[in-house]
Amino acid sequence: AQSVTQPDIHITVSEGASLELRCNYSYGATPYLFWYVQSPGQGLQLLLKYFSGDTLVQGIKGFEAEFKRSQSSFNLRKPSVHWSDAAEYFCAVGSTGNQFYFGTGTSLTVIP
Amino acid sequence: EAGVAQSPRYKIIEKRQSVAFWCNPISGHATLYWYQQILGQGPKLLIQFQNNGVVDDSQLPKDRFSAERLKGVDSTLKIQPAKLEDSAVYLCASSLQGALYGYTFGSGTRLTVV
Numbered sequence: 001a002q003s004v005t006q007p008d009i010h011i012t013v014s015e016g017a018s019l020e021l022r023c024n025y026s027y028g029a030t031p032y033l034f035w036y037v038q039s040p041g042q043g044l045q046l047l048l049k050y051f052s053g054d055t056l057v058q059g060i061k062g063f064e065a066e067f068k069r070s071q072s073s074f075n076l077r078k079p080s081v082h083w084s085d086a087a088e089y090f091c092a093v094g095s096t097g098n099q100f101y102f103g104t105g106t107s108l109t110v111i112p
Numbered sequence: 113e114a115g116v117a118q119s120p121r122y123k124i125i126e127k128r129q130s131v132a133f134w135c136n137p138i139s140g141h142a143t144l145y146w147y148q149q150i151l152g153q154g155p156k157l158l159i160q161f162q163n164n165g166v167v168d169d170s171q172l173p174k175d176r177f178s179a180e181r182l183k184g185v186d187s188t189l190k191i192q193p194a195k196l197e198d199s200a201v202y203l204c205a206s207s208l209q210g211a212l213y214g215y216t217f218g219s220g221t222r223l224t225v226v
Contacts, residue, residue, distance in 0.1 A: 004154075043116070043203060043217035090154055092187070099168060100145070100215065102154030108149060 002027045002093050006103035013081050014111050021076040021106050023091030032094035033064055033074040037103075039087045047089075050074065062086070086110045114138065116218035117202050124224045130192035133221045134161075137185070137206030145215065146179055146189050147203040155203055161187065194225045 023044055025031055032051050036044040045079045055067040065076045074091060079109025091103045117136040125131050137144050142163050147155035158177065160168040164184040172179070176195070181187040191198055201222050205215035 039218075043218070043219045044205075044215075045217070046214045049214050092154075099160070100157060102156075104152075106156045 001022045002031075002095055004093050004101055004103035005089050005104050006089075006091055010107045010109070011056065012015060012044060012109040012111060015083050016080050016097055019076075019078045019081045019085070021089050021091075021110070023074045023076065023103060024072050025091070025093045026072065027080070031074075033065075034092040034100075034108075035059065035063070035076045035102070036090045036092060037104075039081045043049065044090065046055045046099075047076070054072070055069070081108075081110055083110045083112065115206055116206050116216050118202075118218035118221055120221055121219065122222050122224075123196055124226060127196055127225050128193040130190065131194055131223060132188055132190045133202050133204075133223075135187045135189070135204030135218060137187070137204070138208075141206035142184070143207040143209075143217075144181060144187050145169055145205045145207075146187070147205065147218070149201045150201055151200070156160050158189070191223075194223075196225050199223055199225045 001031045005024045006024050034049045035047040037047050038044045047063050048057050050057050050067045051103050058064050063078050086103045088107050094100050119134050144161040146158045148158050153154040158172045159179045161181045164181050177191055179189045201220040203220045204218045206216045
């Protein structure tokens with residue numbers, strides 16, 4: 001069965017610092033991987049997705065993620081965090097059956 | 113394009129009452145999903161529609177939850193009777209060609225059962 005693990009429940013970074021949010025997945029075949037961001041009281045917004053090909057994918061808002069099959073990971077990165085990036089971040093894995101499984105999320109706090 | 117519309121935004125009910133949520137997906141999106149997001153957790157899929165047919169409802173508590181998408185467009189999710197543990201945000205999402213292309217989510221309905 002598919003599953004997604006986000007080991008960090010909460011992360012605090014200083015504005016301007018780099019960011020890496022971890023995501024590990026369990027899936028029998030080539031996974032379809034996604035990162036979503038959720039601001040308070042809002043729905044989820046797609047940041048980026050990986051289907052195949054180049055393992056480094058670029059997303060919106062300056063985010064990128066790297067797929068590492070050997071580590072079953074799809075970590076999200078940003079070189080310089082802005083205060084507006086404070087939100088909840090969800091990693092998700094999609095299956096060929098169009099099912100979608102989310103991790104439990106990582107809450108990001110940005111301090112000035 | 114217009115996004116996924118959900119209503120109401122907030123709802124407070126007493127336990128054992130019934131409640132219904134409405135979702136209007138993006139025009140042309142054949143796939144529609146309902147998720148339950150309990151505070152501090154990731155969204156959990158309740159039901160997936162393809163047009164007006166149910167694709168997956170394996171995690172829907174069918175003794176109290178029901179959902180329909182009669183004309184393959186908008187959808188209604190109902191809870192009857194509600195329990196305290198149903199307090200959550202109920203998210204609707206739609207997709208043009210399924211999960212592989214990512215979803216577009218609505219803003220959700222926050223349900224509080226007291």
